[in-house]
Amino acid sequence: MLNVKRISHATFETADLERQTDYHVNVLGLSVAARDKNAVFFKTGTGIPSLTIEKGSAAACRRIAFQVAPGSDMGELQKQLQAGGIVAERRSDSMPGIGNMITFDDPKGTAIDIFAEEEYAPADMTPKGIVPLKLGHLAFKVQDIRQIVAFYQDVLGFRVSDWRQDFFVFMRCGPDHHTVNFATAEKVKMHHIAYQLRDTAEMTRACDFLGRHKFQIIWGPGRHVIGDNVFTYHKDPDGHIIELYCELAQIDSEDLGHFNPRPWRFDIPYKPTIWGPDTLGNLWGPPAPQGFGS
Numbered sequence: 001m002l003n004v005k006r007i008s009h010a011t012f013e014t015a016d017l018e019r020q021t022d023y024h025v026n027v028l029g030l031s032v033a034a035r036d037k038n039a040v041f042f043k044t045g046t047g048i049p050s051l052t053i054e055k056g057s058a059a060a061c062r063r064i065a066f067q068v069a070p071g072s073d074m075g076e077l078q079k080q081l082q083a084g085g086i087v088a089e090r091r092s093d094s095m096p097g098i099g100n101m102i103t104f105d106d107p108k109g110t111a112i113d114i115f116a117e118e119e120y121a122p123a124d125m126t127p128k129g130i131v132p133l134k135l136g137h138l139a140f141k142v143q144d145i146r147q148i149v150a151f152y153q154d155v156l157g158f159r160v161s162d163w164r165q166d167f168f169v170f171m172r173c174g175p176d177h178h179t180v181n182f183a184t185a186e187k188v189k190m191h192h193i194a195y196q197l198r199d200t201a202e203m204t205r206a207c208d209f210l211g212r213h214k215f216q217i218i219w220g221p222g223r224h225v226i227g228d229n230v231f232t233y234h235k236d237p238d239g240h241i242i243e244l245y246c247e248l249a250q251i252d253s254e255d256l257g258h259f260n261p262r263p264w265r266f267d268i269p270y271k272p273t274i275w276g277p278d279t280l281g282n283l284w285g286p287p288a289p290q291g292f293g294s
C-alpha cells in the first residue's frame with residue numbers, strides 16, 4: 001500500500017485553454033509556473049503547483065497528483081502496486097518541478113500520479129484575484145462508492161473521516177478533514193474542486209471580488225456541518241464548480257483519532273461519524289440550490 005501524504009495538483013482538460021487561463025490567473029489568482037503550446041501549469045502565490053490545464057475536446061478532470069514521503073523509491077512502489085494487481089507506468093518530466101512519477105488509474109478512470117520529490121516555483125505574491133493558499137480537495141460522483149473507498153484506503157492509504165448515510169464519504173490523507181470526497185450517482189464526473197483561503201476575511205474579500213466581476217456565487221457563504229468549513233461555490237468558465245473554503249476540521253493525531261475541538265460542536269472528542277438522513281448540509285447560510293448535488 002502507498003502512503004499518500006498530500007494532494008499536489010489536478011489536471012483538467014479544456015476546449016478553450018485561453019479562457020480557462022484567463023479565469024485561473026485573473027479571477028482565481030493562480031500564477032502561471034510554465035506553459036507550452038498544449039498546457040498551462042499553475043501554482044499558488046506561494047509557489048506550490050496546484051493545477052495543470054491541457055488542451056482537449058472536453059471540460060473534465062483527467063488526473064490527480066499526490067505526494068508520498070520524500071525519499072520513496074518509485075520503482076519499489078511500482079513493484080508493490082504490481083503485486084496488488086495494479087499496473088503503474090513511469091512518467092518523467094511531465095510537470096515542471098517534478099521529475100519521477102508513477103501513474104495508474106483509479107476505479108473511476110481518473111489517472112493517479114504519485115511522486116516523492118518536487119521543486120517549488122518561486123513565490124509570486126502580486127495581488128490579483130482571489131489568491132487561494134492551496135488546492136484542498138476534489139469531489140467526485142461515482143457509481144460504486146464501496147469500490148472507490150476500498151481503493152483509496154487500501155491502495156493509496158487514505159482514511160475515512162465521515163459518511164453521510166451510505167452514499168457520501170469524506171476521506172483524508174493528512175490533517176485536513178478531507179482531500180477527496182465521493183458521492184453515489186449514475187454518471188461518473190468531478191463534482192467540484194476546492195481551494196483553501198486563509199481565513200474568513202479572505203472569504204469576504206473573495207465574495208466581493210466575485211460579485212464585482214459578475215461571477216455568481218451559487219451556494220454560500222455558509223458553514224458545512226460535515227467538515228466544519230466555511231464555504232462558497234461558483235463556476236469557472238468551463239462550468240466546473242469551484243469551492244473556496246476555510247476553517248476545515250483538522251485531525252492532528254491519527255493515533256488519537258479525533259478532530260480538533262470546535263466551538264459549535266458538542267460531541268467532544270469529535271470523531272469520524274456516520275451522519276443520518278436529517279443532517280443539514282450547512283450549520284448556517286442558505287440551503288443548497290436545487291440540483292447542486294447532482
Ligand SMILES: [Fe+2]
Nearest residue numbers: 139192194243
Ligand atoms: Fe468540497
